[in-house]
Amino acid sequence: MSQKYYEFFCPVKVIAGKAALEHIPYELTGLAAKRPMIITDKGVRAAGLLDPVIAACEESGLDIVSIYDDVPPDSSTSVVRDIAGIYRQEKCDAIIAVGGGSAIDTGKAVNILVSEGGDDIAKYSGAGVLKHPLKPFFVVPTTAGTGSEVTAVAVITDEKKGVKLAFTSSFLLPNAAIIDPRMTLTLPPHITAATAMDAMTHATEAFTCMAKNPLSDAYATAAVKKVSQSLLDVMDNPKDTNGRLELAQASTMAGIAFSNSMVGLVHSLGHATGAICHLPHGLCMSLYLPYVLEFNLESIREPLGELLLYLEGPEVYSATPASRRAEASISAIRKLRDQLYKRCQLPRTLKETGKVLESQLDHIAEQALDDGSIMFNPKEVTLEDAREILRRAWA
Amino acid sequence: MLLKRIQPMVFQTRRLYVDIMFQVMGRALQAVSEVDETVQNDARALPEGLLFEMMVMPDGPRLIVEHTGNGHFHYHGESAPRPIDLSIQFKHIAHAFLVLSFQEKTAEAFAHDRMLVDGDLSYAVRMTRVLNRLEAFILPKLIAKRAVKEYPDSLHLPEKLISAARIYLKVATNFVETARA
Numbered sequence: 001m002s003q004k005y006y007e008f009f010c011p012v013k014v015i016a017g018k019a020a021l022e023h024i025p026y027e028l029t030g031l032a033a034k035r036p037m038i039i040t041d042k043g044v045r046a047a048g049l050l051d052p053v054i055a056a057c058e059e060s061g062l063d064i065v066s067i068y069d070d071v072p073p074d075s076s077t078s079v080v081r082d083i084a085g086i087y088r089q090e091k092c093d094a095i096i097a098v099g100g101g102s103a104i105d106t107g108k109a110v111n112i113l114v115s116e117g118g119d120d121i122a123k124y125s126g127a128g129v130l131k132h133p134l135k136p137f138f139v140v141p142t143t144a145g146t147g148s149e150v151t152a153v154a155v156i157t158d159e160k161k162g163v164k165l166a167f168t169s170s171f172l173l174p175n176a177a178i179i180d181p182r183m184t185l186t187l188p189p190h191i192t193a194a195t196a197m198d199a200m201t202h203a204t205e206a207f208t209c210m211a212k213n214p215l216s217d218a219y220a221t222a223a224v225k226k227v228s229q230s231l232l233d234v235m236d237n238p239k240d241t242n243g244r245l246e247l248a249q250a251s252t253m254a255g256i257a258f259s260n261s262m263v264g265l266v267h268s269l270g271h272a273t274g275a276i277c278h279l280p281h282g283l284c285m286s287l288y289l290p291y292v293l294e295f296n297l298e299s300i301r302e303p304l305g306e307l308l309l310y311l312e313g314p315e316v317y318s319a320t321p322a323s324r325r326a327e328a329s330i331s332a333i334r335k336l337r338d339q340l341y342k343r344c345q346l347p348r349t350l351k352e353t354g355k356v357l358e359s360q361l362d363h364i365a366e367q368a369l370d371d372g373s374i375m376f377n378p379k380e381v382t383l384e385d386a387r388e389i390l391r392r393a394w395a
Numbered sequence: 396m397l398l399k400r401i402q403p404m405v406f407q408t409r410r411l412y413v414d415i416m417f418q419v420m421g422r423a424l425q426a427v428s429e430v431d432e433t434v435q436n437d438a439r440a441l442p443e444g445l446l447f448e449m450m451v452m453p454d455g456p457r458l459i460v461e462h463t464g465n466g467h468f469h470y471h472g473e474s475a476p477r478p479i480d481l482s483i484q485f486k487h488i489a490h491a492f493l494v495l496s497f498q499e500k501t502a503e504a505f506a507h508d509r510m511l512v513d514g515d516l517s518y519a520v521r522m523t524r525v526l527n528r529l530e531a532f533i534l535p536k537l538i539a540k541r542a543v544k545e546y547p548d549s550l551h552l553p554e555k556l557i558s559a560a561r562i563y564l565k566v567a568t569n570f571v572e573t574a575r576a
Binding site: 004005006007126127128166209210211262369370371372374375376379380 | 440502503505506507508509511512513514516517519520521523524527543544545547
């Protein structure tokens with residue numbers, strides 16, 4: 001697939017590794033911020049993950065002025081408005097989002113309101129509405145999968161209208177993403193597995209879909225390699241700090257890759273399944289990945305074959321005939337899923353989830369066809385194609 | 396030197412080509428929605444009264460169609476009766492030319508960041524499917540293969556010829572009616 005033109009943009013400063021949290025005060029000072037607010041959720045606070053963040057700041061004489069710890073799993077316009085109110089009341093001047101996708105998206109949306117003014121976040125929805133840089137914004141991910149710390153998108157539910165509002169602007173990107181292995185050390189096994197497979201899917205789709213480009217390819221392959229090499233080790237030894245850091249970095253790298261080259265049908269099906277059956281995103285990604293790769297096979301044979309090197313290493317790659325590498329890559333992903341099923345029962349089929357009815361498959365297929373990411377899938381997808389993939393993924 | 400002299404003419408010709416193609420496509424969208432059931436099924440999910448625009452930024456040629464209900468489109472020309480609901484915008488006339496001269500597929504143009512969507516993305520996906528279907532009908536297979544991601548296997552020659560003839564007839568009639576008006 002020749003690529004005649006591409007764009008690549010990632011201005012986020014990545015601060016990663018041992019004692020990364022301790023860099024927050026210095027980085028905030030560099031942006032003239034003195035009164036940061038933390039946005040997080042109850043789970044993160046209960047797990048004690050805020051403690052090292054607060055300690056790192058206080059030790060440097062930087063007080064966290066306000067902590068909002070009630071972000072729901074699906075953040076809403078009213079939550080965003082409330083947090084913006086607290087930010088203004090407390091005269092904060094920076095935001096630190098600590099958490100997974102929802103806390104990070106909420107942080108992005110709050111930053112729009114406190115920077116642009118007003119209480120109605122809905123009027124900033126859409127692409128390219130924002131025209132100015134926003135307030136200093138840092139992200140500390142506590143899962144290793146979404147890549148939200150390096151994406152220019154936020155999704156917030158408008159509970160009055162019952163719709164999801166998407167916000168897209170490069171100004172939503174945080175000033176810094178702080179990747180500290182302490183933040184993912186206590187992730188339970190099934191979340192570790194699902195979120196890592198989310199990163200794996202981001203990287204695989206970024207590498208095989210229509211908007212792939214040389215720069216995103218570099219990030220995608222590195223992410224695939226890190227997940228392949230570290231995921232099972234971390235599943236066997238959850239306190240493996242190095243392995244945790246590898247997964248966290250893989251997630252960020254996959255995030256950089258897919259935010260510059262987009263994703264495809266795995267995400268279309270995953271978004272539809274998440275909306276209809278309320279299955280976690282990472283689980284949907286893990287579930288659909290091999291079936292969609294099989295569907296796309298003839299359109300992506302070359303890049304998929306190349307991925308074998310990063311999935312299985314140089315020995316297996318060189319021992320596999322070039323004509324069989326694409327199939328071998330799919331087998332490697334299936335093998336990884338089987339291992340995860342053995343370790344934490346991460347479902348491999350829709351039936352294994354126990355939360356999807358066979359009667360819902362048609363609805364999922366129809367909704368998937370309207371998903372924006374389907375545009376970037378390398379192969380055209382008809383309704384019948386989507387139904388067939390779902391039938392294969394059923395059991 | 397010669398290149399410098401003819402460059403304005405090249406630009407003018409390119410602009411004229413894009414303008415004419417938008418006029419043809421707008422009328423053809425209306426026509427295909429009267430002829431093809433698949434297009435009607437896709438369009439039916441769009442809200443009645445939805446105004447769709449395809450245009451060149453910042454204020455270049457454009458086509459505007461309205462979903463009048465039941466999967467039918469009405470071509471409004473270049474001016475909208477009210478604010479646009481869904482807009483697909485080429486960043487530059489050169490990018491519109493690449494797509495409309497079938498050097499770049501619509502999906503490729505999206506992947507190459509040549510176009511922006513302002514409005515509901517799911518409706519934009521539907522409209523792209525409709526545009527692909529239209530191109531598969533009205534273009535010779537060899538050219539259509541360059542315009543769409545995948546030429547539909549189910550579209551056989553007799554159906555293609557009959558539908559294309561009906562679409563072209565409706566487009567021509569519409570052109571004549573517009574000229575008379």
